[in-house]
Amino acid sequence: MKKLLTVDDVSVLEIESMLRDASEFAKGKRWRPKQQIFVANLFFEPSTRTKSSFEMAERKLGLEVIPFEAGTSSVLKGETLYDTVKTLQSMGVNMVVIRHEKERYFEELKTCQIPIINGGDGCGNHPTQTLLDLLTIKQEFGKFKDLQVSIIGDIRHSRVARSNANALTRLGAKIRFSGPPEWFDESMKCFGPYVEIDEAICTADVVMLLRIQHERHAQTLDLTKEEYHQIYGLTVEREKKMKANSIIMHPAPVNRNVEIASELVECSRSRIFKQMRNGVYVRMSVLKNILETFTEEIGYENHNQKWMAR
Template structure:
């Protein structure tokens, strides 16, 4: 695998192999690269989990993380993303992890001779988040023959799009819950009423309401969001005994999920974060070549 740009590019076999290797790594079956590797993490959008998870994965594998500050770089002087990346290639980086506010930013980087791992592009794709979600689901159920509901800001969610692509490819049945203003129109997307499916689904995947991508036209939706579209105590009590709650975080507590449910028994939100390190280690091994 040369790059990891979107889940659409991965076959079911590749997805399963990445997850299998991540589980092996979680069980302690890994070793640092013997030959020094250098990776630059270019985060042009704010990030906590993805950025630090990649940095932790790199350190565990003995990879040297090259610090990059967008505001202190020549990007702030008008340099193109391509030229910045070409510079990092020229000074000896072995791969780039990039998060960018523009959809499909990587299409402008086709002239690079080093791999790109997409850390999230606008409202487009977030492949490593999808992979860590898939790992968490597989660890729990041992199968993808499941009923899954994805709830929230579908229109702006790269997580929703990436997970729909991967989960349906793997055999899951995926439905969506969202206020009309947050819906993303796609011929394969099916929107349902949350209360109609809450007692029958295996996975409830909640999404953050992305205030930064909205104009100030959402206040009327936010005021009633939890009661109409969020996971609250009443809905929690209707879940199947073995159902799980997921969220890519950061969490808007008491909006998409009631605060007291974030660490309740059915929640695997922090397990997802833990699995993010192992999944990204698996991807880095694959991109840079296992030794």
């Protein structure tokens, strides 16, 4: 793999291969490139989770992480994203991870030779989030085929709803959507039906909640947080109606008592913090995959290490 911009571009075979590597990392296996590799994380939007997760993954692989603060960079002087990436490439940075508010910002970077990993583009894509969701489901059920997955909440403004629905469908799972009808997106119907919230929750093997993207859209429902929680949220009552062995997922950060009751965040069904742990393993896997491809392609010295004993 030369880059990771959207999950839609990645074949089922590649997805499975990356999940396999991520599972190995989760088991404690190690892999490191033998030479010094430089990576920069360009985050033009606030983020704890994704940025720290990439940083952890990079450090665990022994990569050198070049700090980049969008807020103090030359972007303030009007430099384009293209020139910023090209600059880092010229300096010897070997890979970049980018999060940017502009949907499909990566279109303008097509002629950059450096591998780009998309850390989130506006309301567009967030491929490593999809991969970590897939890993979490696979660890739980060992398969995707015929699993019932309900995706619930702010579907229209989510950057994972579409990718997750697409990838899960390709892997054989069955999708349902729920949440405020105003936030549903008709173009999602190809992946599965919109159903009532209670049906979505009690029929699912995986209840996949989405975060309300307050910061990404002004369009609000005419509801208080309490009302939203009662009507569309995973309340304590609704959790009791979930299927045996079904699980709860959420990309976090969680709006407690809005999408999900606060006391359910760490309940036995919740995989929310496990998703975060898996995020590191999945990103290690993506970095490894790209490094292996890239070293062959453009002439890094090709002596990546084999898997090492722990």
